[in-house]
Amino acid sequence: MSLPDVLITILKVLVIVLAAPLLALVLVYVERKTLGRIQRRMGPWHVGPMGLLQTLADAVKLLTKEVLTPERAEPWAYWIAPIVVFVPGIFVLVVIPFTPELVVSRLDLSLLYVFALPAVSVVGFIMAGWGSGSKYALLGGIRLVAQAVSYEIPLLFSVLGVAILAGSLSLIDIVNAQGDTVWYGVVQPVAFVIFIMAGLAEHSRTPFDMAVGESEVMGGPTIEYSGIRWAMFMLAEYVNIFILASLGTIIFLGGWHGPVLPGWVWYLLKTTPILLFVFWLRGTLPRLRVDQLMGFCWKVLIPLSLLNVVVAATFKVYGWGPTVPMVIASLLAAYWFYRREWLRVVAVPARDPVPVPVPAPAAAE
Amino acid sequence: MAEATSGRSDQNAEFMEINMGPQHPSTHGVCRLELAVDGEVVLSCRPEIGYLHRGVEKIAENLTVIQLPVITDRADYLSALNTELGVVLAAEQLYEVAVPERGEYIRVIMAELNRIANHMMFYGALGTDAGFSSPFIFGWWNREIIHDVFEEVTGARMLHNYIALGGVKQDVPPNFKDSVKKILPRLADGLDRCHGLLTDNEIFVARTKGLNPLTPEEALRLGITGPSLRATGLARDLRRLAPYSIYDRFEFEVPVGTVGDVHDRYMMRLLEMRESLRIIEQALEGMPDGEYRGEIPRRLRYPVGEAYSRTESPRGELGIYIVGNGQNTAHRVKIRAPAFVHVSAMEELLKGTYIADAVLIFASMDIVLGEADR
Amino acid sequence: MRGIFRSFKETLSSSAMAPVTEMYPYEPARMTPRSRGAPGLLWNDDVDEIVCTGCRACARECPDKCIFVSLESYSGDVTERKTMVDEFYLDLALCSYCGICVDVCPYEAIEMTPEFAYSSTDVLSMVLDKGELVQIARGMSRTTVNPPNSPGAPKPLTAVETPEPAPAEDEGDA
Numbered sequence: 001m002s003l004p005d006v007l008i009t010i011l012k013v014l015v016i017v018l019a020a021p022l023l024a025l026v027l028v029y030v031e032r033k034t035l036g037r038i039q040r041r042m043g044p045w046h047v048g049p050m051g052l053l054q055t056l057a058d059a060v061k062l063l064t065k066e067v068l069t070p071e072r073a074e075p076w077a078y079w080i081a082p083i084v085v086f087v088p089g090i091f092v093l094v095v096i097p098f099t100p101e102l103v104v105s106r107l108d109l110s111l112l113y114v115f116a117l118p119a120v121s122v123v124g125f126i127m128a129g130w131g132s133g134s135k136y137a138l139l140g141g142i143r144l145v146a147q148a149v150s151y152e153i154p155l156l157f158s159v160l161g162v163a164i165l166a167g168s169l170s171l172i173d174i175v176n177a178q179g180d181t182v183w184y185g186v187v188q189p190v191a192f193v194i195f196i197m198a199g200l201a202e203h204s205r206t207p208f209d210m211a212v213g214e215s216e217v218m219g220g221p222t223i224e225y226s227g228i229r230w231a232m233f234m235l236a237e238y239v240n241i242f243i244l245a246s247l248g249t250i251i252f253l254g255g256w257h258g259p260v261l262p263g264w265v266w267y268l269l270k271t272t273p274i275l276l277f278v279f280w281l282r283g284t285l286p287r288l289r290v291d292q293l294m295g296f297c298w299k300v301l302i303p304l305s306l307l308n309v310v311v312a313a314t315f316k317v318y319g320w321g322p323t324v325p326m327v328i329a330s331l332l333a334a335y336w337f338y339r340r341e342w343l344r345v346v347a348v349p350a351r352d353p354v355p356v357p358v359p360a361p362a363a364a365e
Numbered sequence: 366m367a368e369a370t371s372g373r374s375d376q377n378a379e380f381m382e383i384n385m386g387p388q389h390p391s392t393h394g395v396c397r398l399e400l401a402v403d404g405e406v407v408l409s410c411r412p413e414i415g416y417l418h419r420g421v422e423k424i425a426e427n428l429t430v431i432q433l434p435v436i437t438d439r440a441d442y443l444s445a446l447n448t449e450l451g452v453v454l455a456a457e458q459l460y461e462v463a464v465p466e467r468g469e470y471i472r473v474i475m476a477e478l479n480r481i482a483n484h485m486m487f488y489g490a491l492g493t494d495a496g497f498s499s500p501f502i503f504g505w506w507n508r509e510i511i512h513d514v515f516e517e518v519t520g521a522r523m524l525h526n527y528i529a530l531g532g533v534k535q536d537v538p539p540n541f542k543d544s545v546k547k548i549l550p551r552l553a554d555g556l557d558r559c560h561g562l563l564t565d566n567e568i569f570v571a572r573t574k575g576l577n578p579l580t581p582e583e584a585l586r587l588g589i590t591g592p593s594l595r596a597t598g599l600a601r602d603l604r605r606l607a608p609y610s611i612y613d614r615f616e617f618e619v620p621v622g623t624v625g626d627v628h629d630r631y632m633m634r635l636l637e638m639r640e641s642l643r644i645i646e647q648a649l650e651g652m653p654d655g656e657y658r659g660e661i662p663r664r665l666r667y668p669v670g671e672a673y674s675r676t677e678s679p680r681g682e683l684g685i686y687i688v689g690n691g692q693n694t695a696h697r698v699k700i701r702a703p704a705f706v707h708v709s710a711m712e713e714l715l716k717g718t719y720i721a722d723a724v725l726i727f728a729s730m731d732i733v734l735g736e737a738d739r
Numbered sequence: 740m741r742g743i744f745r746s747f748k749e750t751l752s753s754s755a756m757a758p759v760t761e762m763y764p765y766e767p768a769r770m771t772p773r774s775r776g777a778p779g780l781l782w783n784d785d786v787d788e789i790v791c792t793g794c795r796a797c798a799r800e801c802p803d804k805c806i807f808v809s810l811e812s813y814s815g816d817v818t819e820r821k822t823m824v825d826e827f828y829l830d831l832a833l834c835s836y837c838g839i840c841v842d843v844c845p846y847e848a849i850e851m852t853p854e855f856a857y858s859s860t861d862v863l864s865m866v867l868d869k870g871e872l873v874q875i876a877r878g879m880s881r882t883t884v885n886p887p888n889s890p891g892a893p894k895p896l897t898a899v900e901t902p903e904p905a906p907a908e909d910e911g912d913a
Contacts, residue, residue, distance in 0.1 A: 034754075035498070036758070037754040037758075038499060038750045038753055038754045039498070039499055039502035039503070039753070040502065040506065040753055040754075040756055040757070040758050040759045040760075041502065041758055041759075041760055042758050042760045135381060135382075135383050136383070139383075139405075139720070142404075143405075206496065206497060207496065207497075207568055209496070210496075210721060213496060213721075214390055214391075215390060215391040215493060215494040215495075215496065215724050216391070216720055216721050216724055217720075218389065218390060280747075280750065282497065283497065283498070283499045283750050284497070284499065284562075284743075284746050284747055284749075284750045285496075285497060285566070285568055285743065285746065286492070286495035286496040286497055286563070286566060286568045286569045286572060287495060287496025287497070287568075287572075287721075288568055288571075288572070289571075289572060289719060289721045289722065290405055290719065290721065291405075291719070292571060292572075351580075351597075351598050351623055351624065428802055429800070431800065431839060431842075431843075432800065432802040432837075432839060435802045435835060435837040435839065436802065499750060503753070506759055509759070513769075516770075516771050516773070516774055517771045517773065518773070519773065520771070520773035520774055520775040520838060520851065521774075521775050521836065524835070524836075524837075526837040526838060526839070534838075534842065535773070538772075538773070558749055558752075558753065561745050561746065561748065561749040562746050562749045562750070563746070564742075565741065565742030565745055566742040566743055566745070566746045567740065567742045567743050568743065569742075570742065
């Protein structure tokens with residue numbers, strides 16, 4: 001590697017590091033506007049044109065706020081946790097191919113890399129939960145770790161099929177493979193749905209946000225954080241959502257491929273609907289309970305994602321012929337699982353209405 | 366697990382003690398629940414109230430009958446008109462004041478509007494506790510519509526001081542009938558939207574169906590009244606059983622549930638809003654012209670004696686007990702607040718539930734701490 | 740799944756509706772004629788003096804005891820009254836906007852105005868004197884409630900005590 005190459009790489013990394021907060025600012029703005037729209041509110045509108053600078057103002061406020069450390073905190077864990085949570089997101093951004101040219105590092109094992117690194121941030125959350133010295137933070141941390149670890153399995157299985165189809169673990173190769181044939185989202189629709197669901201659960205988003213649910217654990221592991229450190233959790237969350245949408249685009253929707261328009265436009269056109277859908281979910285769905293969430297993962301998502309791997313292998317070996325029935329079969333299986341296991345309602349035998357007690361004349365007053 | 370909340374340290378115990386509240390967002394005010402939890406399961410719960418205690422009953426002993434609604438408004442601030450109605454009914458028994466027809470109709474319309482506003486608030490709070498903020502805002506559009514009418518009629522949005530001895534304080538504005546008729550379809554539409562957002566949502570159903578079912582016997586033993594009691598299948602509505610004011614003139618159903626779980630309690634409120642809309646429609650039809658306030662004695666000293674009124678507030682059975690002793694101010698004013706009883710029922714209801722469910726059960730009883738603490 | 744789709748439909752249709760937000764600080768707040776804000780003292784143009792005679796019915800009936808009235812002897816020739824209101828203080832920090840003072844006033848001299856934006860960091864500045872109370876009520880008239888003699892209006896509420904005539908006042912005012 002010559003010196004200019006090194007310099008260019010450093011420059012690219014710097015751009016990514018600076019772009020991540022900017023990205024989060026934009027996403028927070030979009031989310032607030034979307035929620036406002038759903039709820040017939042305005043959303044941010046006061047700072048800057050159409051409120052565009054509102055999140056920037058919030059960021060400035062957070063930066064200037066006092067950083068508090070609770071008396072009972074474990075200082076080291078408490079201090080490091082935001083960094084451990086935030087940094088993997090930036091690391092992942094490095095290998096995401098936005099267009100064939102716009103990628104910092106062309107890692108051959110990037111598919112493995114983008115799922116291995118965020119697992120580190122789970123450690124950050126348990127550090128935050130434990131280190132805060134707060135019971136709510138601990139509860140949230142436990143919940144988050146439980147769900148993040150469980151949901152990693154269907155998440156990985158769902159992209160395993162794609163890796164089989166593409167025959168590569170490089171994100172760039174995966175996108176290129178889709179350019180030749182058809183989007184993997186078409187071949188593997190169940191995998192795509194599982195990917196989005198498991199991704200939402202992994203990053204603790206609605207409707208799987210019981211780890212940070214305000215009405216139960218009041219923000220979970222981040223409850224005691226303030227100022228810049230809290231902002232880092234926030235940044236990490238939105239960077240992760242963006243990464244989720246990006247990976248969905250790259251793995252299942254053919255990345256930058258598309259007719260006429262340049263690659264980055266197609267990329268945005270495919271990423272934005274996923275992001276909006278994620279925000280839309282937040283305004284539409286209640287939260288699941290912890291046991292429902294875990295049951296959903298182990299009883300529905302994992303069997304389905306395994307089945308999906310089989311579908312992918314069939315396609316790889318035998319081509320379209322047997323795959324179409326397999327896709328249909330996997331959709332049917334998904335429906336069956338949904339009927340059988342998903343959100344099972346506890347049955348309480350209904351009683352007949354109790355006859356109304358006749359009011360005594362005195363009671364009638 | 367009786368010792369779980371005995372106050373000793375949980376350092377070496379099998380459980381963890383959690384203070385839910387008084388600043389917790391889903392304790393609906395400033396209630397504090399001392400939970401002993403084993404992981405996610407609540408072993409025992411001890412509700413602590415008093416953070417909003419203002420001594421409403423004691424203050425009421427120093428107020429004249431004209432001033433009385435001012436302070437009782439502050440007890441149950443979400444359905445102030447219903448509380449006013451109860452207070453004034455008790456006072457009218459004491460003073461033996463007759464209320465003109467028009468006054469009664471205005472009272473019923475306002476009280477039922479307030480019932481809808483209160484249930485909309487319940488809807489929003491339960492939805493928010495279930496995990497997302499949209500129901501809150503959905504409920505509040507409808508609440509705002511009603512509050513706008515309230516402001517036109519009474520001059521205030523929440524604390525009205527409108528229903529007064531012998532009728533109501535001011536006649537309704539001339540366009541009252543039109544403006545209420547105009548909002549009724551909007552409220553019905555808003556109610557449909559609320560239904561659409563939450564009622565059938567599978568996640569919400571899975572969260573609430575079969576959660577914390579109650580039998581009528583258990584509910585009565587715990588002193589639960591109102592929609593939460595009717596959810597168990599017992600059609601005990603004072604508007605029907607012991608009709609006060611002119612509620613015996615209207616046609617309305619008393620919705621009852623089947624199993625008394627959280628979803629039933631939720632449905633009771635939403636179904637009741639429909640019935641309230643029906644009552645308001647009928648009352649608007651039948652509202653006569655004429656006096657809105659009857660003759661009231663010039664000297665407003667409390668007669669010697671006592672009076673008790675029980676009314677169906679949106680939360681349950683509201684009892685107001687006034688003892689007069691010939692002075693300007695009452696000897697004793699006692700409020701039997703449904704929310705207070707419901708808070709005390711939490712100790713049994715929350716045992717053995719998940720933390721996430723505890724929040725929903727708490728919300729499903731529709732507790733207003735202003736009323737519980739008084 | 741059907742219920743979830745219905746939720747999605749509901750949020751979609753609500754996002755197509757116009758926002759209900761009121762731009763309050765940028766647009767004036769919507770007030771109704773009866774909106775109860777700060778109480779104000781009405782002005783009698785005939786005698787160029789406040790309507791209030793200083794009978795203290797409001798001060799007596801106020802549940803918060805936030806009104807203070809004192810009288811001074813008067814010997815001018817505008818009216819035949821012997822006394823005039825000297826000081827009239829109303830503590831808005833105590834006031835609960837119940838409107839009882841308006842109800843009990845036998846002379847319709849006090850009125851709830853729609854004025855509400857007067858918060859301050861200085862508690863003492865919330866105590867309004869006579870001049871400020873008149874200033875608040877400028878332009879108000881008693882058209883918002885039933886005039887005392889209209890059909891359907893009750894007899895004006897009186898104080899709890901025997902409605903003794905206000906100290907040395909006579910009927911020479913509005």
